[in-house]
Amino acid sequence: MGNIVYVVGSVNEDLRLRMERLPEPGETVSADSVETGLGGKGANQAVAAARSGVPVRFIGAVGDDDPGDRLRRALSDDGIAVDRLRSVPHVASGRAFVLVDDDGRNSIVVEAGANGALDADEVRAGLDDARPGDVVLCQLETGLDAARAAVRTARTRGAYTVVNIAPFHAGVLSLLADVDLVVANEHECADLRSALAAAGGGTVADLGDRMLVTLGASGSVLGEETVRVAGDAVTVVDTTAAGDTYVGYLAAGLAEGRPIAEAMRQAGRAAAITVGRAGAARSIPHAHEI
Template identity: 35%
Template structure:
């Protein structure tokens, strides 16, 4: 039995380095082009594996050269690809990522084989934690969460990329809901979030689908909030020098679930995940930037009060 079960996407990330992100109708020149293992599911699986999780990863790739390369990369990043299905006649998923000088990014995704992910032939075994995102079919994720909740598993949903259908179909099946600020604005029906923390908290509470649910709101360099129906906890972020933010949210999710799978309390897991994410933005790429357990533990040991924002 794996302590962490992850259902999610695998993409080939084509990363283009640019001085400034293009505006609508604008052509810009890339200074560099790279390819990486990516996809929110794969990124989170790599993060969890590198931070010590005993995990199972369920995903799909196409029967193409990209699929072979992606499967090999998963294995190279400590994620066993035994449950990655090869879909005949489908191309593997791809993401085209533009990253500017400040480390901000713009991403376009073609799902490819990820749209074929199904649990029909995949028995769900008991696990301590189950993690999913929204780059694969929602119906499959609903089945995944229902089966796990019947067995007492903690279900964690990273509700990204934002998909309206998830609010009614998946939020009620989720114990820990992880969102960033733009995703919270989307699900709350707002163009932008208010600046006041109390107002943001009230908006987040409108998304709570059952009594014991926790919403974890990641706020980048400002830290993270854990919001319940009647409580609020703040975790400050470690100060860092940003190079590339691609995959930092995935790093947070994978590291958080890795800690939960070892039996850690949620506040401890959020703190650990926040430090892990701060390390990931100091390197290029998504899966390639995920820190190891030793990296995170060393950063926590070496941190001083001056290295924590807020």
């Protein structure tokens, strides 16, 4: 077995509603279609990494309920190891309500459910066999304590750490010293810049090549133009999971030992395919498609 991508993160059952346009505050609109499926930033990123062809282990929590069983099976069906995905009794699995308009734009409301039960001790135990060459990837949907435990444990184990700072929380500043690579979109990068300024903790530029910003159709950039990768021109169907696809493929490329510029190019191509399809996890491409 090659290097492993450990994903510490959220897993949700998505309820996806397609509509002509997103509602304004106080407005009711009709949905053209409704479907359910696997979602959550952690799960989406794990699926992307697994479909790239690397071994993936998921550390997280679902409810001891029917949705939890479905989510576990969905991850396992993609070849993701779920022996460290805990079922929490008397707590519902996480859910996300995803509204998508005809231009592919979305609005998402998340109910954390069992994702909120993932604690630091559980994360540390889940990473007890991580080793140099492995990549530990986390986001902020499961809370700062879980993310903090993930990056600090990974550091002690010699693994490479990637944190996707979404959804943004100013508490992420406490993680930066232990993170090898911070990944953010333009909005999250602006939030990070503001939080650093408010805390007197330096600037985004101080992170140098530890900061990677995704730019949507314009591609992505590492540091102060150390690497810039152009985007691909595609017809947008649904932007859901595009960022997660990028992050998962990026982590997989790093686990494979690819130079970061090559990993960024591969991740960008994967994300471009994702936005041309409807859905979250089901829209993520396999390596042979890229």
